[in-house]
Every structure is written in structure tokens, then in C-alpha cells.
Amino acid sequence: MVAKSDTAIILMNLGSPDSTAVPDVKKYLLEFLMDKRVIDYPWLMRKLLVGGVIVPKRAERSAEAYKSIWWEEGSPLIVLTKQLQKALQHDLEIPVEITMRYGTPSPAETFDKLMKEHPGLKDVILVPLYPHYAMSSYETAAEYAKEIHRKKRYPFELRIVDPFYKHPDYIHAMAESMRPYLEKEYDHLLFSYHGIPARHLRKGDVTGGHCLKVNDCCHVDSKAHSQCYRHQVTVTTELVARELGIPREKWSISFQSRLGREEWIRPYTDHLFQELPAQGKKKLLVVCPAFVSDCLETLEEIAVEGKHSFISSGGDSFVMIPCMNTHPVWVKALGNLCREKMEAVTV
């Protein structure tokens, strides 16, 4: 515990099931996929689709996947977010808590805990642990935290850190966490980001006429980019590749973790795992910069499933670069993001 403080930090991540038991996985998937910013269909349609089709069909397979990556202390996502919390608290010397968009601890539980331990609390800086803006990740986390804060009338001010996809400290931390893995010979580096439905990109286009409409939209300057996930991951990738001096022909971007039959943004990571060996890219490095902490989507979908698919398609070697987790350069970077926001509070 740190001394009583009038400012605190909350790290907000996605959340995981409470355990790998099928009923807990079902409960988690229901809460997650009934979020109107994730499956954005009208309520009745969403209810029928999620409760009647997706969750019953998916829960057992998801539970098996979680079992294969679960640690003794719990879900890797939660355990690693807690480790990040401790490291950041050590760096900032003010209270740092964690909260989850789905499951536990919820924003209300975290706000209550902070109020109990720090009754004079005036400012809370919330960091959604998503470098890039997407309706289904950053936006839902930020809006949900604001809604709980407003509805339960907490007396402190809640300030939310912006997506940090091009912040020099995040870029530098990504580059430093990747650098040791680039020392060994490789043919190709794949930046694999969590995907989103292509429709979400158009829906989030504040100009109404830019995303997926203008040729090479992500490279053409536009107001739409403040909420364009594909633009933001492109910028992250180009900045990291430049900092590491990786030639353009040695890297590419792809999108993983599709759900349902709708068109998602392309190219698809799972397709590339099957195609790259035939293009002579047989020694593959994969990095997942949309996740700051390792989770099901990196540890199982990429490191296990992806590796199997790549090797059985003719690949020779497959290395997944771990997420930044508690890398000291990332902890410093996150501390700086918080400090910048705290200084903005007092101006």
C-alpha cells in the first residue's frame, strides 16, 4: 500500500472469465458480446445471435483454449495487468489500481476500493490499456467507466488518457521490447493486430466519406483518423519499423481474431500463416502491438494455433515476440503517459 493520496491511477483492460469452467466462460462471453459496441446490432437481434448462437457454439471451445494457457495464479491477462500495476505504482509512488471492462474487478468495485482507502481522493487518471481507438475496445472501456462514474456520483474527477498509438514513449518501448528478437536471422516480421469488422471502420468515420472510401485512406490526411483503428495501427507499425530500421519489404500488417461471417479488415493473419511459406518467407517473427499484455489472443491463437498452421504450411521457424508486459521501458513509458495527464490536470 502507498500513503494516502488525492490522485490515483487506474489501468483498465478487457477482462477474462473468472475460471476456465464452461459456465464462467459463458457468463464472460455473454457480458462481452452483449456490449452494443462489440456486437452492434439492435438489442433483440444481438440477444438472439449472442445468447442463441454464438455463446452456446463457442463456450466449450473457448473454455478449452483458456485451459491451455491458464496459469496457477489465474488468467494471464489479469495476472500480467496486476504485475504492470505493481511496477507502475513503484515508479509513480501514488496508488495504482486495475479494472476490467468485463468481469472483475469492475469499475464500480475499483472506484469503491479507492474511495475506501483514499477518502480524500480528488483526481483519478484512467488508462485504457489499448494503444489504438476502436469502438469495441478503447471507446467501450472509456464510455463505460464514465457512465459508472456519473451514475454512482463518485466525488473525484475522472480523466481518461487518449489512445497512445503514436506516442514516442510507446513506440520506443515497443521497439526496445522487440529489439532482442531481431538479432537472429528472419525472413519476415508480421505485425498482427486484433481485427474489427470493416463495417465498424466505416461507422466510426467522423467525416462519413473517408474510411475505406478514399483510395489508400489510411495514408491520406483526414479528421477520420482520430477514430480510425486501421490508420492508427498503420502509424504504430511504420514508426516502430522505422525506429528499428527494418526495411519495408521485410514487414507487413495483418488482422487476427475474427468472429462471425461478416467481412473484417484485411489481410487476415490466419490466411497469411498459410500463404507466407510459399512466398519464401519461411522464418517468421510475429508481434502483436494492440495488446500490451499477453492474453488468449497471443498465447493461444498466435503462439500455438498460428505456429502450428505456419509450420504445417511449410514454414521453418516461427517466433512470437511477447507483449511488453512489465518490460522496464514500457513501465517508464506508461509512467510518462500518466505524468503528462496529471500535469494537464493542474494547468
Ligand SMILES: C=CC1=C(C)c2cc3[nH]c(cc4nc(cc5[nH]c(cc1n2)c(C)c5CCC(=O)O)C(CCC(=O)O)=C4C)c(C)c3C=C
Ligand atoms: C485490441 C483490442 C481488441 C479489440 C479491438 C477487440 C475487438 C473484438 N473482439 C471480439 C471478440 C472476442 N475477443 C476475445 C478476446 C480478446 N479480445 C481482446 C482485445 C480486443 N478485442 C483481448 C485482449 C482478448 C483476450 C481476453 C483474455 O481473456 O485473454 C474473445 C474471447 C475469447 C475467445 O472466445 O476467442 C472474443 C469472443 C469482437 C467481436 C471484437 C470486435 C467487434
Ligand SMILES: [Fe+2]
Ligand atoms: Fe477481442
Ligand SMILES: [Fe+2]
Ligand atoms: Fe482509414
